[in-house]
Amino acid sequence: MLLSSLNPATVAAGADVADAVRIDHAVLSRSDLVGAATSVAERVAGAHRVAVLATPTATTVLAVTGCLIAGVPVVPVPADVGAAERAHILADSGAQAWLGEKPSDTGGLAHIPVRLHARSWHRYAEPQPDATALIIYTSGTTGPPKGVVVSRRAIAADIDALAQAWQWTPDDTLVHGLPLYHVHGLVLGLLGSLRIGNRFVHTGKPKPDLYAAAGGSLYFAVPTVWSRIADDTEAATALRSARLLVSGSAPLPVPVFERLAELTGHRPIERYGSTESLITISTRADGERRPGWVGLPLTGIETRLLDESGSDVTHDGETIGQLHLKGATLFDGYLNRPDATAEVLDADGWYHTGDVAVIDADGMHRIVGRESVDLIKTGGFRVGAGEIEAALLGHAGVAEAAVVGVPDDDLGQRIVAYVVGDADPQALIEFVAQELSVHKRPREVRVVDSLPRNAMGKVLKKELAKWA
Ligand code: MLC
Ligand code: AMP
Numbered sequence: 001m002l003l004s005s006l007n008p009a010t011v012a013a014g015a016d017v018a019d020a021v022r023i024d025h026a027v028l029s030r031s032d033l034v035g036a037a038t039s040v041a042e043r044v045a046g047a048h049r050v051a052v053l054a055t056p057t058a059t060t061v062l063a064v065t066g067c068l069i070a071g072v073p074v075v076p077v078p079a080d081v082g083a084a085e086r087a088h089i090l091a092d093s094g095a096q097a098w099l100g101e102k103p104s105d106t107g108g109l110a111h112i113p114v115r116l117h118a119r120s121w122h123r124y125a126e127p128q129p130d131a132t133a134l135i136i137y138t139s140g141t142t143g144p145p146k147g148v149v150v151s152r153r154a155i156a157a158d159i160d161a162l163a164q165a166w167q168w169t170p171d172d173t174l175v176h177g178l179p180l181y182h183v184h185g186l187v188l189g190l191l192g193s194l195r196i197g198n199r200f201v202h203t204g205k206p207k208p209d210l211y212a213a214a215g216g217s218l219y220f221a222v223p224t225v226w227s228r229i230a231d232d233t234e235a236a237t238a239l240r241s242a243r244l245l246v247s248g249s250a251p252l253p254v255p256v257f258e259r260l261a262e263l264t265g266h267r268p269i270e271r272y273g274s275t276e277s278l279i280t281i282s283t284r285a286d287g288e289r290r291p292g293w294v295g296l297p298l299t300g301i302e303t304r305l306l307d308e309s310g311s312d313v314t315h316d317g318e319t320i321g322q323l324h325l326k327g328a329t330l331f332d333g334y335l336n337r338p339d340a341t342a343e344v345l346d347a348d349g350w351y352h353t354g355d356v357a358v359i360d361a362d363g364m365h366r367i368v369g370r371e372s373v374d375l376i377k378t379g380g381f382r383v384g385a386g387e388i389e390a391a392l393l394g395h396a397g398v399a400e401a402a403v404v405g406v407p408d409d410d411l412g413q414r415i416v417a418y419v420v421g422d423a424d425p426q427a428l429i430e431f432v433a434q435e436l437s438v439h440k441r442p443r444e445v446r447v448v449d450s451l452p453r454n455a456m457g458k459v460l461k462k463e464l465a466k467w468a
Contacts, residue, residue, distance in 0.1 A: 001126050002068060002133070002152045005170070005197030006034050008123060021193070023202040026058035026116070033065060033194075035119035040066025042120050043112055044099060047072045049135065050112070051095035053103045054181035055079045056202050059114045061190060063100035064180075066114070068152075068191075071127030075135045075147070076181035077103070080438035084391065088144045089137050092336060129153035135335055136182065138275040141374035142386030147335035148275045155187055157328035158278040159195045161298035162188065166244055166269060167285040168218060170197040175216030177206035177225075183275050184249050184380065189220055208235035217243040222380030223252045224411055226268065230256050236263035244269055244285060249380035250412045251367060257291040270294045272367055275382070276344065277351050278329040281365050293366045301327035304350070305359055317360030320368050324350040373461045376405030378413050381439045385461075388417060388442065391435045397423030402451050402459040403442065406468040416468045417442040418451060444468075 001007055005020070011030050021028040028036075040062050044050055047070075052063045054076040067074045075093040077086065083105065089095075090107045097110040133152045137145040162168060174193050178185030180202075193200035198218070203210035206225040212235035219242055221229070226247050229236050236259075239245060245260065245268040252270050261267045271282035272294040281303065283295035297303050305313045305321030313321035326349050333341035344352045354375065356368045370377075374385040385403040392401035400420040405413035419428065425445035433441040452463040 002156055003065065003191065003194040005030060005194055006037070006065070006069075008034050008038075008121065017197075017199065019199060021058070021061055021200045021202075023061060023200075024057045024204060028058060028061070033062070035121065036114075036116060037062050037065035037069055038122055038124070039118035039120040040099070040114055041070035041072075041124060042122060044072045044097075045070040045124075047096050049073045049075055049093055049095045050097050050099045051075045051077050051090060051093065051109070052099050053077050053079060053081075053101040054179065054186065055101050056177070056180055056204055057101065058116055059100045060180050062114045062116065064186070064190070065194065067099070068133060069124050071124070071131055073132040073135055075137070076186060077137075078181050078437050078439070079179065082433060082435045082437050084394075084435040085145070085437055085440075089147075092144075093135055093137075093147055127152060129156070132332070134187070136275050139375070139382050139384035139387055140340070141372045141384050143384070144387060144390075145384075146337055146340055149332040149335055150187070150275075150278070151332055154278055154329045154331065155191055156195065157300060158187070158298075159192045161300055161329070162192065162271075162279060162282065163196055165282050165284045165298055166218070166246065168192070168196055168198070172196070172198040172218045172243065173201060173214075173216040174198050174218045174220065175201045175203060175211060175214040176220040177203035177210060178220065178222065178380075182249075183273060183278055184220065184222065187278060208232040211235060212238035215241070219245050221245075221247060222249045223247055223256060224250075224379045226252060226260060227256045227410060230259040230263065233263060236260065239264040239266070242266065246271060248273060248279065250377045251292075254291040272365070274353060276331045277325050277327075277353065280325050280327065280329060288364070290364060293364050295365060296363050297365075298327075298329075301325060301329065303359070303365065305357060315359040315361055315363070317358055317364075317366075320356050320358055322371065323353045323355045323357040323365075323367075325353060326350050373404065373465070376403075376413050376415055378405065378408075378415055379411045379439065383415060383440050387436065388415065388432060388440060391432050392417060392419055392428060394435065395423060395428060395431050397421045398428070400451055402461065402464055404461055404465045404468060406465060408443075411443075414444070415440070415442045417445045418448050418464055418467070419445060420448060420450060423447070
């Protein structure tokens with residue numbers, strides 16, 4: 001079973017836990033989860049795909065869980081989604097209904113509420129491992145986000161490999177406050193807990209004081225959150241009683257690693273992954289935790305590093321190559337986009353990550369950066385420069401637009417937009433927040449007379465980054 005802890009037979013036979021999930025002031029026992037989620041399953045069974053506005057609530061937990069019980073693919077929609085992005089996700093995914101939270105605009109789709117107190121004890125057969133579990137929309141360098149098709153098999157393989165690497169067991173209490181629409185918060189945090197059978201606490205927001213008060217053993221966060229915790233001595237000190245602190249979704253700066261180690265007594269675990277591959281490389285609970293390095297491939301994952309000509313580069317800890325991955329955790333392609341799938345998933349099954357890395361003689365991996373400057377990681381969110389530029393060009397006051405990611409102590413990278421035209425910068429920031437999503441808004445818009453371009457007319461992004 002994908003969500004093994006929710007096996008109705010074992011729960012009925014006494015394997016109940018009164019506080020399996022705590023989220024948004026709700027406490028769900030395992031039998032609450034089985035009963036209420038099965039009731040959701042009954043309402044959606046047979047649907048082709050459903051959209052879930054993934055707010056951090058019990059409603060979202062039951063919506064996703066119910067779909068997984070019924071074998072209905074879920075399209076998680078960012079809780080802060082804007083109009084254009086929402087319309088794109090609905091049209092592209094072919095979702096037939098909204099399940100759970102009702103969005104401000106349903107786009108003409110039916111809305112199916114989740115009833116927290118409804119119960120069903122119907123038994124569903126476990127869907128095939130190859131069946132699609134989730135379609136997660138994620139940004140590329142250009143164009144609107146693409147739907148990453150993730151199978152049940154990939155999720156199960158990933159959680160099991162992580163359980164081994166982190167000695168993650170039902171005795172853990174996992175705490176995080178991340179969004180429930182990405183791999184980190186949803187697949188690892190929520191589905192991981194429901195597969196392993198540990199207690200899960202969602203703090204609503206990933207704030208240092210809330211992490212400190214949660215009393216967990218296993219903590220997940222993105223580097224922005226770890227950096228804020230490292231700046232809050234009281235919160236950091238409270239994490240001394242934890243077992244493992246795990247960072248991922250973006251590079252953890254070495255000074256943040258060192259300060260966390262000093263204040264919490266734990267050298268954080270770093271792990272690397274993506275929507276397309278799930279988590280593939282990690283340091284281990286019983287292994288070396290080297291600041292700036294993401295560790296060893298998980299069980300079942302192969303990695304390779306290639307130079308420009310496609311030859312393997314030496315594993316000397318210094319020579320940089322393009323990172324490719326292979327294994328059971330990989331996605332099944334981009335929905336409706338065989339062209340885009342073929343660009344990153346080759347005939348031999350290697351996924352071309354778009355990241356550049358080094359590997360040392362012991363097999364330890366360090367992520368050096370991304371091949372393209374047009375893929376930005378801000379606060380752990382992946383955002384394409386191209387989609388923001390397209391959104392800005394949709395504003396009547398903008399004639400030209402170019403977007404860059406600028407180094408930022410808090411967010412890792414900060415989105416900065418340069419525009420030619422006649423518009424108020426604050427109004428443009430608001431415009432992007434409302435069209436795409438709040439987390440994709442530029443933090444700064446600068447109106448300029450012209451953009452730096454080469455002889456071919458292409459914007460010189462490196463030059464722009466220097467301006468910033
Ligand atoms: C600001 N706000 C606005 C607004 N401007 N609201 C509406 N319109 C506007 N124009 C509000 C926000 O809603 C929010 O309100 C508040 O201002 C601050 O929001 P923010 O600026 O977005 O917060 P920020 O401090 O920048 O967020 C930092 C962060 C966030 C770390 C909390 O970036 C985050 O949650 N990151 C996690 C990303 C993640 O999970 N990535 C995993 C990808 S999977 P309010 O009320 O809400 O405070 C992956 C695979 C892997 O990468 O390897 O894991
Ligand atoms: P996403 O699809 O949002 O999960 O983003 C995936 C990308 O995040 C990867 O391709 C990397 O560029 C980046 N990433 C994830 N984890 C790490 C990490 N530990 N260190 C550096 N980059 C990371």
